[in-house]
Structures are given as C-alpha cells and as structure tokens.
Amino acid sequence: MxxxxxxxxxxxxxxxxxxxxxxxxxxxxxxxxxxxxxxxxxxxxFSRYADIFTSGPDGIAGTFRVSMVNSLVVASATTLISLVVGCLGGYAFARLRFRFRRTTLFAFLAIYMLPPIALVIPLYLALANLALLDTQLGLILTYCSIVTPFCLWTMSNFFMSLPSELEDAARVDGCSRMGALFRIVLPLARPGIVATAMFGFLLSWDEFLYSLIFTSTSNSKTIPVAIAEFTGKFSSDFGLVAAGGVLAALPPVLLALLFQRYIVNGLTGAVKG
Known part of the structure; x- marks a missing residue:
C-alpha cells in the first residue's frame, strides 16, 4: 500500500x-x-534572462521588466489593503452580533462571485471619471474590489474557528476589544492571515482582463499582459515568452515555499498553542 x-x-x-x-x-x-x-x-x-534585466526600457525585454515591477507594486499594495480590511471586517463578522450580519457577509461573497466581464463597463467609467485609467492606483483600486471580499470571507471563517474564551479572559483582565484583537486573536490567526495573503497576492498577480482593458502603456501594464503581447505586438520569440513565464512564476513559488507551514495550517484551520 x-x-x-x-x-x-x-x-x-x-x-x-x-x-x-x-x-x-x-x-x-x-x-x-x-x-x-x-x-x-x-x-x-541565458541571454534572454540577461536581456530582461539589462536591456533598455523601450525594448521587448525591458518592457517585461517594467511590467514585472508594476505587478509587484500593484499586487503587494492590493494584498496589504485587502488584508487589513479583511482582518478587521472578518473579526467584526465573526465576533459581533448585529442585524443582517450573515446577509451582508453573503453579499460580499456574491460580489466576489460575479464574473469580471460584468463589472468592466462600470469600473471603466469610474476610473475614467477619476482620471485613473492607465495608472497603478487605478489597478490597485480595481483589484481591491476582487481581493477584499475574498479576504473578508476567509478571515471571518478563520476567526470563527478560534476559541473565544481567550479573548473573554483578556477582556476580563481589562483589555479592550481592539487590544484583544491585536494581542490575542491576530497572533493565533497568523496561519490564516498568511494563507489569505498568499491567495490574495496570487489573485492580483495573475489577473489579466482588467489589466488588459484599463492599461495602455508600459507605465502600468502587468506581467500577464506583457507576456500576451510578446507573440503579437512585439515578436514571436517563444524562448523569451518562456523566460517571462519562468520569472512570472517565481514570486508565487518562492512565497509558497517560504510560508508553506502557515499555508497548510491556515487552510486546515489548525491552531497550535
């Protein structure tokens, strides 16, 4: 066996x-x-890798390097904002009792489940009115509309799996609710936070549709769009496409290897004291 x-x-x-x-x-x-x-x-x-890191910004490989930096900035900022909102909001949904609590939580989940193509036109008009088209900030705000509901849902479920007795004991000793959150709950929820951040980062890192429609120059284009343009707008060097794919896959792989213990615990909801 x-x-x-x-x-x-x-x-x-x-x-x-x-x-x-x-x-x-x-x-x-x-x-x-x-x-x-x-x-x-x-x-x-290894000339293709050397070209990506050393060529000028106007070349094929240089465009990919700029797009990689854009993806890193956008994905990191989106993950940070969504995780903060997800932790605070998820804790409120898990511990506080108020009217329409479950309904509101399911509403966020419904927003997350909407197909991206259904939101393209309203998001495009909103970004155009705010002069945020073809900007990193515009992509960050757009990606937050995807990642934040995911973080809210996953963190609320993880907080529900944590025992509330430790918080109650801390509050009896004079700790405020926010103090209990930062001193007791968040350290216990570290595996869930890491797992949620990992998947939120991947959602932002791999997103293609919004980046394709809302960006037009290399100032804000992300990796998926840059790779897609290698064989169309620029060239048919499939080796360069492969090199770009390897570099695009490295950050998620490295993050998974570094935090694999937290990711496994976060997905299983395990709490180790």
Whole structure:
C-alpha cells in the first residue's frame, strides 16, 4: 500500500512539474532548437534572462521588466489593503452580533462571485471619471474590489474557528476589544492571515482582463499582459515568452515555499498553542 502511495505521489509530481520543467528548458533553448522540437538545448543560453534585466526600457525585454515591477507594486499594495480590511471586517463578522450580519457577509461573497466581464463597463467609467485609467492606483483600486471580499470571507471563517474564551479572559483582565484583537486573536490567526495573503497576492498577480482593458502603456501594464503581447505586438520569440513565464512564476513559488507551514495550517484551520 505504501509503495502504491509513493508511486501515485511520484506520478502527481511528474504531471505537475513537467509543464514548468518544459518552460525552463524552452527559456534556455536557442531558437533553432525550439523550431526543431528538440527536447534538450544543444547549446543552453541565458541571454534572454540577461536581456530582461539589462536591456533598455523601450525594448521587448525591458518592457517585461517594467511590467514585472508594476505587478509587484500593484499586487503587494492590493494584498496589504485587502488584508487589513479583511482582518478587521472578518473579526467584526465573526465576533459581533448585529442585524443582517450573515446577509451582508453573503453579499460580499456574491460580489466576489460575479464574473469580471460584468463589472468592466462600470469600473471603466469610474476610473475614467477619476482620471485613473492607465495608472497603478487605478489597478490597485480595481483589484481591491476582487481581493477584499475574498479576504473578508476567509478571515471571518478563520476567526470563527478560534476559541473565544481567550479573548473573554483578556477582556476580563481589562483589555479592550481592539487590544484583544491585536494581542490575542491576530497572533493565533497568523496561519490564516498568511494563507489569505498568499491567495490574495496570487489573485492580483495573475489577473489579466482588467489589466488588459484599463492599461495602455508600459507605465502600468502587468506581467500577464506583457507576456500576451510578446507573440503579437512585439515578436514571436517563444524562448523569451518562456523566460517571462519562468520569472512570472517565481514570486508565487518562492512565497509558497517560504510560508508553506502557515499555508497548510491556515487552510486546515489548525491552531497550535
């Protein structure tokens, strides 16, 4: 039985890692090897990565570098804002009792479940009236409309799984509700906070539709749009597309590896004292 489990795990690892491995191989393969369908580069080259980090901002690779910085700024700011709102609002939904509490929470969930295409026109008109089209701030506000409901829902459910007796004891000792939140609840909720931040970052990092419609220059375009334009507007260098894909995948992978323990605990709702 154990051998069968190991075999299944190995098969799953191959299925998951094979596409990424092929992406890495393609990024270091010369153009002739890619055109010929070679499974391994005859002369591996890292020139595409060097071009991305050293070329001028007006070139193909330089445009991707600017877009990567834009994605990092937009995703980080969106995650931070949404997480603060999600923690405070989620705690209120989990601990306070007021009219239409569940209805309001489900309303936020309904907003999150709306298809993005249904919100394109009103969001576009709002950003145009505020002169925020083709700006990082406009993307941040737009992405917050997606990530904030997600953070509210996940953090409220995680706070509900935490025992309230510790907060009650702290309040008996003279701690205010906000003091109990920052001194007792948030340290216990660290796994849930990390997991929520991770998924919120991924939602912002991978978003394509809004970035495509609301941006028009490299000043605010994000990675998904920059990669999509490699084979259309700029060139057909599939090796460069592969290199961009590898670099776009690195931040989420590194975050997952660094915080995997918190992510697992956050997803399972486990609390370790």
């Amino acid at each position: 154990r051998k069968f489990q190991y075999a299944m795990c190995g098969l799953l690892a191959v299925v998951v890692l094979a596409p990424f491995s092929w992406l890495v191989i393609s990024s270091i393969s010369p153009a002739d090897d890619l055109a010929g369908g070679s499974l391994w580069p005859s002369h591996p080259t």
